[in-house]
Amino acid sequence: MFLDSKDLQSKKVFDLVKDDYQYAKVLSSFGIDFYNHYNENLSELCTSKGISSDKLLGYRKSINESFDFGNDVLISTPINLVIEYLKHNHNYFVKNKLPYLQNLINNLPLNKSDLEFSKDLKFIFPIFFEDFVQHIYEEENYHFEYIYKLFNAIQGDINASNLFIMMQKFSINKILLEHINEDSEMEGIRGITHNYSYAKIKDLHLKVIFQELKEFDDELSIHSDIENCILFPRALKMEKKVSKILQSISYQN
Numbered sequence: 001m002f003l004d005s006k007d008l009q010s011k012k013v014f015d016l017v018k019d020d021y022q023y024a025k026v027l028s029s030f031g032i033d034f035y036n037h038y039n040e041n042l043s044e045l046c047t048s049k050g051i052s053s054d055k056l057l058g059y060r061k062s063i064n065e066s067f068d069f070g071n072d073v074l075i076s077t078p079i080n081l082v083i084e085y086l087k088h089n090h091n092y093f094v095k096n097k098l099p100y101l102q103n104l105i106n107n108l109p110l111n112k113s114d115l116e117f118s119k120d121l122k123f124i125f126p127i128f129f130e131d132f133v134q135h136i137y138e139e140e141n142y143h144f145e146y147i148y149k150l151f152n153a154i155q156g157d158i159n160a161s162n163l164f165i166m167m168q169k170f171s172i173n174k175i176l177l178e179h180i181n182e183d184s185e186m187e188g189i190r191g192i193t194h195n196y197s198y199a200k201i202k203d204l205h206l207k208v209i210f211q212e213l214k215e216f217d218d219e220l221s222i223h224s225d226i227e228n229c230i231l232f233p234r235a236l237k238m239e240k241k242v243s244k245i246l247q248s249i250s251y252q253n
């Protein structure tokens with residue numbers, strides 16, 4: 001399914017990215033903005049930048065290694081490791097995926113053909129990015145922290161007064177319901193891109209952005225499902241257990 005190194009070298013950058021948008025990301029990771037090199041042959045570009053095409057191909061293949069870790073594995077993974085996995089996702093979204101998208105959108109020219117899409121994306125994406133970072137901040141600093149405390153309590157590390165205060169403040173049921181009912185942060189972007197329908201988009205740069213946004217939306221859905229279907233339901237059971245432990249401590253005193 002992948003082009004071999006020889007076929008790859010003879011391709012123009014425009015055709016390479018048109019046939020497989022992932023090459024835009026591959027080139028970007030080598031410091032090359034694909035939209036500035038449309039007419040260059042890949043072998044010329046590699047020579048001028050001192051990169052081997054084998055490296056490009058190798059990196060392209062590694063992208064296909066799935067983002068989805070597999071929920072079957074996570075169901076039986078200790079909850080502290082599930083949290084670490086989710087934090088790893090957060091880090092990848094905020095430090096890798098979203099800055100790449102933001103950079104693509106910032107450099108998107110305001111062409112006449114798809115002007116409305118381009119203008120809307122330039123407006124909405126930074127707002128989305130900010131909201132998303134806030135969502136992650138709350139999860140990591142409050143919700144995950146609370147779940148960690150519950151986990152530690154079940155392991156025998158009980159600070160009763162501290163736990164009591166946290167359990168007054170947080171409720172996993174409430175966190176779960178809010179998380180499920182929260183309008184997906186991607187809703188606005190889905191709306192303005194008509195659910196990432198890129199078939200009629202003429203500009204390749206914009207087409208790549210639509211495809212990347214769709215990929216991010218899919219990854220985010222997998223991530224949210226892990227939170228909604230694995231993390232919070234398991235935390236709910238832990239919260240009930242800890243509440244019983246605290247009750248028994250208060251009876252003893």
Ligand SMILES: [Fe+2]
Pocket residue numbers: 086090136139223227
């Ligand atoms: Fe998350």
Ligand SMILES: [Fe+2]
Pocket residue numbers: 135139179224227
């Ligand atoms: Fe979340």
